[in-house]
Amino acid sequence: MAVVARAIGRLWAPIEARLPQKSQAFLNHPAGPKTIFFWAPTFKWGLVLAGLADALTRPADKLSLTQSTALAATGVIWSRYSLVITPKNWNLFGVNMLVFCVGSNQLYRIWKDKKEKEAAAAKT
Numbered sequence: 098m099a100v101v102a103r104a105i106g107r108l109w110a111p112i113e114a115r116l117p118q119k120s121q122a123f124l125n126h127p128a129g130p131k132t133i134f135f136w137a138p139t140f141k142w143g144l145v146l147a148g149l150a151d152a153l154t155r156p157a158d159k160l161s162l163t164q165s166t167a168l169a170a171t172g173v174i175w176s177r178y179s180l181v182i183t184p185k186n187w188n189l190f191g192v193n194m195l196v197f198c199v200g201s202n203q204l205y206r207i208w209k210d211k212k213e214k215e216a217a218a219a220k221t
Contacts, residue, residue, distance in 0.1 A: 127184045138179075138189040144168070145192060148199030157210035165203035172197025 113121060128134040148168065151160065172193045179189035 128186045128188070134186055135188060138186065138192045141189075141192045141196070145195045145199055148196070148203065152199065152202055152206070157206040160203050160207050162204070162207055165200050165207060168200030169197050169204060170200075172200055 123129055176190055176193040179186045
């Protein structure tokens with residue numbers, strides 16, 4: 098694996114040298130695209146997209162209370178963590194705030210659906 102990494106580094110070095118200074122600063126940032134600290138939150142955006150798809154298509158009675166609670170809780174916890182670590186990881190913060198928002202929205206939809214069903218049952 099180290100051989101592959103060195104080979105990629107040798108191929109990438111001449112390209113990187115020609116990039117503007119701001120692009121080099123972004124690439125070489127401690128939380129930049131050369132690290133896991135960039136790619137893990139980037140792929141986590143898939144959770145946000147899945148939550149938005151649920152919000153737009155799935156009926157509230159089919160949503161999972163435990164899953165939505167877990168999304169909201171992890172969103173809050175990891176948002177806080179992303180601002181405590183060095184360097185601050187704004188990509189991680191952004192994705193986790195939206196994970197929290199999506200989870201909270203699902204929890205609200207579950208609560209609202211339950212209240213509407215209780216009100217309908219009370220009328221009959």
